[in-house]
Amino acid sequence: xxxxxxxxxxxxxxxxxxxxxxxxxxxxxxxxxxxxxxxxxxxxxxxxxxxxxxxxxxxxxxxxxxxxxxxxxxxxxxxxxxxxxxxxxxxxxxxxxxxxxxxxxxxxxxxxxxxxxxxxxxxxxxxxxxxxxxxxxxxxxxxxxxxxxxxxxxxxxxxxxxxxxxxxxxxxxxxxxxxxxxxxxxxxxxxxxxxxxxxxxxxxxxxxxxxxxxxxxxxxxxxxxxxxxxxxxxxxxxxxxxxxxxxxxxxxxxxxxxxxxxxxxxxxxxxxxxxxxxx
Numbered sequence: 001x002x003x004x005x006x007x008x009x010x011x012x013x014x015x016x017x018x019x020x021x022x023x024x025x026x027x028x029x030x031x032x033x034x035x036x037x038x039x040x041x042x043x044x045x046x047x048x049x050x051x052x053x054x055x056x057x058x059x060x061x062x063x064x065x066x067x068x069x070x071x072x073x074x075x076x077x078x079x080x081x082x083x084x085x086x087x088x089x090x091x092x093x094x095x096x097x098x099x100x101x102x103x104x105x106x107x108x109x110x111x112x113x114x115x116x117x118x119x120x121x122x123x124x125x126x127x128x129x130x131x132x133x134x135x136x137x138x139x140x141x142x143x144x145x146x147x148x149x150x151x152x153x154x155x156x157x158x159x160x161x162x163x164x165x166x167x168x169x170x171x172x173x174x175x176x177x178x179x180x181x182x183x184x185x186x187x188x189x190x191x192x193x194x195x196x197x198x199x200x201x202x203x204x205x206x207x208x209x210x211x212x213x214x215x216x217x218x219x220x221x222x223x224x225x226x227x228x229x230x231x232x233x234x235x236x237x238x239x240x241x242x243x244x245x246x247x248x249x250x251x252x253x254x255x256x257x258x259x260x261x262x263x264x265x266x267x268x269x270x271x272x273x274x275x276x277x278x279x
Contacts, residue, residue, distance in 0.1 A: 020037065021036075021037055021038060021048055021049045021052040022034060022035065022036065022037055022049070022052040022053055022055075022056050023035040023037050023074070024056055024059075026065075026066070029067065029215075029219060030065045030066050030067035030068070030117075030219075030223075031067065031068055031070070031215045032060060032066050032068070032069045032070070032117075033069075033070045033072060034053075034056055034057075034060075034069060034070070034071050034072070035072045035073070035074050036049065036053070036071075036072070036073045036074060036078075036079055037074045038074070039073075039074040039075025039076070039077075040075075041080070041083055042073075042075070042076075042077040042079070042080035042125075042126070043073040043074060043075070043077055043078065043079045043080060043131070044079065044080040044081060044082060044083035044084070044086075045079070045081065045082050045083055045086065045105070045130050045131075046082075046083040046085065046086035047086060047101065047104065049083075050104050050105050050108050051104065051108075053108050053111075053112075054104070054107055054108040054111050057108065057111035057112045057114075057115060058111050060115050060117065061111070061114065061115060061116065064223070066115075066116075066117045067117055067118070067215075067218050067219060067223060067226075068117055068118045068119075068120065068214065068215050068218045069115055069117050069118070069119045069120065070120050070121075070122050070211055071112075071119065071120065071121045071122065071134055071138060072122045072124075073123075073124065073125070073131075075125075076124070076125045077124075077125035077126045078121075078122075078123045078124055078125055078126060078127045078131050078134075078135075078147070079126075079127055079128070079130065079131025079134060080126055080128050080129075080131060081128040081129025081130050081131050081132075081152070082129055082130065087156075102161070102162055105130065105162045106162040109133060109134075109137050109162060109163060109166060112134070112137045112138070113137050113166065116223075116226070116227035116230070117218075117223070117226065117227070118139050118140070118214075118218050118226055118230075119137075119138040119139045119140070120138055120139065120140045120141070120142065120211065120214055121134055121135040121138040121140070121141040121142070122142050122207055122211060123135055123141060123142065123143040123144070123147045123149075123188075123197070124143075124144050124147060124204060124207065125144075125146075125147060125148075126147065126148045126149075126150075127143075127147060127148070127149050128148075128149070128150045128151075128152055129150070129151060129152055129153060129160065129163075130162075130163055132149045132150065132151060132163070132167070132196065133160070133162070133163025133166055133167060135149075135170075135191075135196055135197065136163065136166040136167040136169070136170040136171070136196060137163070137166040139230065140198045140199070140214065141191075141196065141197045141198055141199075142197070142198065142199045142200075142201060142207060142210050142211070142214075143188040143191060143192070143197045143199075143200055143201070144188065144200070144201055144202070144203055144204065144206070144207055145187075145188050145189070145200050145201065145202060145203075146187075146188070147187070147188040147191070147197075148185055148186070148187060148188075149185070149186050149187075149188075149190075149191050149196065150179075150183060150184065150185040150186065151163075151167070151179050151180050151183060152183040152185075153180070153183065154180065154181060154182070154183045155183045159180070160180050164176070164180070167180075167196070169237075170195050170196055171194045171195045171196050172194075172195070175194045175195075188200045219277075219278060220278050221277075222261040222264075222265060222275065222277050223261075223277060224259070224260075224261045225256065225261055225262075225265075228252070228256065232249075232252060235248070236248075236249070261275075261277070264276055264277075
């Protein structure tokens with residue numbers, strides 16, 4: 001596969017979604033990179049960055065060409081959590097104003113969670129508070145071995161509220177309680193043990209290799225089937241295995257078998273050729 005960053009922009013990604021705060025690059029194969037671009041503030045969240053990310057993630061919902069999305073931070077830190085100036089301003093907000101402000105972040109995380117393509121957080125440096133939440137909201141998270149994580153909201157008298165659905169889904173309630181309640185800093189190895197991170201790599205060069213490997217793996221997978229598989233996990237997680245769930249899953253595989261991708265995939269396998277989506 002060609003270099004996933006150096007190729008021309010893929011048709012279908014809205015370039016208007018790129019801003020000074022969020023950079024978007026994409027390849028002809030459908031590999032997209034979304035970069036938080038506030039390195040001078042360690043890519044910390046403020047209202048403007050949250051809005052730019054929200055727009056970028058929504059743009060990726062509608063592009064048929066997108067196969068995998070990598071989330072990165074510019075500079076040495078993935079995301080330092082909340083910007084101090086933003087926090088100072090919020091301290092003077094009313095409860096209603098704070099609720100509206102928090103809803104913008106909640107919507108941004110949901111837009112990331114709902115991207116149909118595979119999403120991968122590439123964590124270097126620190127991922128604190130909402131930055132660790134970004135890692136949890138992605139399908140995969142890769143971290144360099146020196147990366148650090150923390151849900152430090154309790155140290156400020158706050159709670160990790162808007163990111164909690166994604167963190168609990170990634171690491172489970174017991175681990176979430178322990179980390180939310182203590183606010184302690186932990187390393188990439190611990191993040192991998194509890195499921196916040198899916199792979200730890202040596203350094204930035206190894207990160208690039210891992211991202212290219214994942215991009216290559218996703219190219220042999222049918223885009224519609226990837227989106228349907230993500231939706232399947234969301235819909236069956238935590239449900240009782242009863243007749244209703246068995247019927248639902250049977251309908252899903254039946255629909256896939258008669259669909260365009262299912263027909264093409266099986267025919268390609270029987271004919272010993274690559275399916276149309278394989279690169």
